Amino acid sequence: MEGQGIVFDYRFAEGQAKTLDELAAELVRLGPDVIVTVASGAALAAKRATTTIPIVMATVGEPVGIGLVASLARPGGNITGVTLYGSELAWKRLELLKETMPGVRRVAVLGNAANPFSAFSWKEVQPAGPALGLELRLFTINGLGEFPATFAAIKQGDADAMLVLSDALFNAARRDLIGLAAKHHLPTMFEAREFVEDGGLISYGPDIAEMTRRSASLIVKVLKGANPGDLPIEQPTKFELIVNVQTGKALGITIPATVLLRADKIIE
Secondary structure (H helix, E strand, C coil): CECCCECCCCCCCCCCCCCHHHHHHHHHHCCCCCEEEECHHHHHHHHHHCCCCCEEEEECCCCCCCCCCCCCCCCCCCEEEECCCCCCHHHHHHHHHHHHCCCCCEEEEEEECCCHHHHHHHHHHCCHHHHHCCEEEEEEECCHHHHHHHHHHHHHCCCCEEEECCCHHHHHCHHHHHHHHHHCCCCEEECCHHHHHCCCCEEEEECHHHHHHHHHHHHHHHHCCCCHHHCCCECCCCEEEEEEHHHHHHCCCCCCHHHHHHCCEEEC
């Protein structure tokens, strides 16, 4: 029972002047039994703040590649959790984007300059460009206020489509992002279904809600005394393709039957 058997203390960076490091330090001073993080930036801040309090990453990008853990099988230290990353996903998203729009040639890739996972993802996705006959160009922002100018620059660069890298900031501002993509007539591939349900064109990635629920079992193990460093990082096993046909029509795109037949959800 909340308030009796368990107490939750929340810290959110959105809308605050404090940094993630300051918020993580506040939580450490409270002396919790476990710290739960969402997204790569929060996980890195928690790691910097404590080497003793257990940390469970409810969702994170590539934890090995950005230096959070030693390995997925044996993370070590005081950290465990679930990762939404798969090395094949970047290629698959671009393949699906090209299958949806066979004429696509130039693809803008949108990332968050403050998120180390964006830099890692960009390195992972670059080889897919030449292999698929695509010209990729990275655009990064440092804050939501840069969205309008960045989208104008993407359109000025004659991008045929856009790939948005996974980022908590983008998720929080997804309606603004989707609106700007529609305004600039940019078909966009996302990593999470929520973007497509709110009006984006297409997404391919793990079921984030299910992965978050799976992190709860790790939290329980830690609260029962398990050493987080001995608990393997869980990886996604189920991936979903979401397509918004209505958005496609607004963009003048007819989604091919081959894509629709594989979709887990079609929004009419």
